[in-house]
Amino acid sequence: MSQGVRTAPEGSEQALSTAYDTALLDLDGVVYAGGSAIAHAVESLATARAGGMHLAYVTNNALRTPDTVADHLTELGIPTGADDVITSAQAVARLISEQVPAGARVLVIGGEGLRVALRERGLEPVDSADDDPAAVAQGYGGPDLAWGRFAEASYAVARGVPWFASNTDLTIPSGRGIAPGNGAAVEVVRIATGAEPQVAGKPLPPMHRETVLRTGAERPLVVGDRLDTDIEGAFNGGVDSLLVLTGVTDGRQLLAAPPQHRPTYVDADLRGLLTGQPEVSAADGGFRCGGWTATARADRLELEGDGEALDGLRALCAAAWTAAGDGSCELDGDKALARLGL
Numbered sequence: 001m002s003q004g005v006r007t008a009p010e011g012s013e014q015a016l017s018t019a020y021d022t023a024l025l026d027l028d029g030v031v032y033a034g035g036s037a038i039a040h041a042v043e044s045l046a047t048a049r050a051g052g053m054h055l056a057y058v059t060n061n062a063l064r065t066p067d068t069v070a071d072h073l074t075e076l077g078i079p080t081g082a083d084d085v086i087t088s089a090q091a092v093a094r095l096i097s098e099q100v101p102a103g104a105r106v107l108v109i110g111g112e113g114l115r116v117a118l119r120e121r122g123l124e125p126v127d128s129a130d131d132d133p134a135a136v137a138q139g140y141g142g143p144d145l146a147w148g149r150f151a152e153a154s155y156a157v158a159r160g161v162p163w164f165a166s167n168t169d170l171t172i173p174s175g176r177g178i179a180p181g182n183g184a185a186v187e188v189v190r191i192a193t194g195a196e197p198q199v200a201g202k203p204l205p206p207m208h209r210e211t212v213l214r215t216g217a218e219r220p221l222v223v224g225d226r227l228d229t230d231i232e233g234a235f236n237g238g239v240d241s242l243l244v245l246t247g248v249t250d251g252r253q254l255l256a257a258p259p260q261h262r263p264t265y266v267d268a269d270l271r272g273l274l275t276g277q278p279e280v281s282a283a284d285g286g287f288r289c290g291g292w293t294a295t296a297r298a299d300r301l302e303l304e305g306d307g308e309a310l311d312g313l314r315a316l317c318a319a320a321w322t323a324a325g326d327g328s329c330e331l332d333g334d335k336a337l338a339r340l341g342l
Contacts, residue, residue, distance in 0.1 A: 008322065009264065017048040017053040023056065023220075024056050025057050025058065026224035026229075027057055031078070039246075040269045045078055058207070060088045060182075063113050063114075063140045063142055064087075066090075069082075086211045088139065088200055089118075091210040093118045093123065094200075095200045096137060097122065100135050102122055105131055105132060105133045106133055106136070107156050109136065110182075125137075129156035134161070136161050137165075138163070138164065143179065150188045154192040158195075163189070165186050167199065167201025169201070202233040203230075204233070208239075212237075221240050221241065222234035222240070223241070224241065226249060242266075246270075251333070252334070254317060255333045256324075259326055278311060280317075286302075287322070290314075293305050293315060294312070301332065309342060316340075
């Protein structure tokens, strides 16, 4: 993928599952939601795998171990081994191991996934700032993480101990709604110390490096539902991406996306892996995809025609992103999106 400014979704004559050797799949909002498989996910992934595509699951959640994630996916009907799961805990553990002595103690503010990842790299997890840690590792520890854990991190960081965070997602989805994520917990320590952590997870390069090292992917396709983690992570890694609309991103956010948040492809769900992608072409002063033509006017986006709603959205993306250039589109697209039911 070119790192120039993307002004439209791309087309593909080949099914994406054959055009790319490995799908790097986000989990929540892509494969499952609230613990249950998203519609069409199980059968789409089975078909992609049967056709030769390697499937890897990439998550910023540092709480669960790869074994736990793999077991969950297998229970949903998606056969998965622990080696197919890459977590931000693994990425931050590698980052730490490159900067501290072998066997060093690391103060853990988080859950079992982070402890397992640190041990995998030959490091010793400890629980107190008084255990002479060489680093502090902070990852999501679940809703029951004790407040005193943040104090331990703050004591160590204030003494100058290097501080690392698995990721800085401010929120995390739960069965009851949106809950504070690791990024919110990181802010607690930041406020207490004034320090800044080194961060490993999506969208930053350490996570992409960890993923490629563990999968051996040569032509990877990042598949995600979030613009600011999945799609930006693909952009930072210089690889292509597929945005699926089964998670947090809506049409308005997609049209307003700055260059680093613009996906290569857009589709409704994981069935998009099994098909080609339609071309978006310039036409009549606007952009055409399928039966739709989208045009950028002085203060709004206009849409004419009919056909598949996703084709209309792709055309609108081209009009919005072209008008915005290297910024964010501020044109009103609500009426056009409403025509598409989006």
